[in-house]
Amino acid sequence: MDAHPGEHDRSGYWFADSDTDASSVEVLNLLRRYREAETAMRARVREDMGMGERDILALRFLLEARATGTVLRQKDIADKLDITTASASNLIDRLVRDGYAQRTPHPADRRSVAVEATDDGDREVRETLRRMHDRMYAATTAMDAQERAVVAVFLRRMIASVSTDDHAGDDGHTDHE
Missing domain, CATH: 1.20.5 (Single alpha-helices involved in coiled-coils or other helix-helix interfaces)
Structure with missing residues (x-):
């Protein structure tokens, strides 16, 4: 068939x-x-x-920023999550309250506030995900270089195939914008 x-x-x-x-x-x-x-x-x-999906995503962004030395503002989190700055403020308030994030003076802009992951937040995420990440890493390293290359090509193609907006017009905007 x-x-x-x-x-x-x-x-x-x-x-x-x-x-x-x-x-x-x-x-x-x-x-x-x-x-x-x-x-x-x-x-x-x-x-x-004990976190919602957006809270987890925001924490991931904060941890990635920390790892790369990038400074994020509340507005950056709002943009990344496609939420309002008021919603981002509430989200950051929860992360701060629960010890996952902190607000600090922005190092390059005295009028701005930076948001960063705390050491405790980083540690808890690592402890929560460590065994799963270890299993994923073991599955990947069990493949030889050629197998990993094939999988990488496949995943890049799949990412590209689902990243295309089928509703976008010729100008790159969606029909309902």
């Missing part, structure tokens, strides 16, 4: 299953299952840390 987009069957994906080894359909189904497992893992992390 030919697989056609939009066709649903027992595979639970858009494409019909085939009997060939490592078919495109199998790879897409495995990718879907990975996304489902990752979504479940993120829910467990949010529950373990």
Whole structure:
């Protein structure tokens, strides 16, 4: 049976299953299952840390900024999360209250306030995710360089395929903007 987009069957994906080894359909189904497992893992992390999705994302941005020496303002968090500055303020208030972040004087702009992850916030995230990250790293390092290269190419192509806005017009704006 030919697989056609939009066709649903027992595979639970858009494409019909085939009997060939490592078919495109199998790879897409495995990718879907990975996304489902990752979504479940993120829910467990949010529950373990007592945080909402945006709070976790904001903390991740703060930890990435810390690792790169980048200074973030509340407005930067609002922009990254596509939320209002008032919502970002409430979010940062929660992170500060719970000890994950702190507000400090901005090093380059005396009129501005920087937001940064705390040592305790960094430590808790590392402790919460350490075993999972260790397993992921072990799975990756178990592959040889050629296998990792193939996976990297595949993932770059998948990222590009889902990053394209099918609703964008020729000017790059969506039809409903």
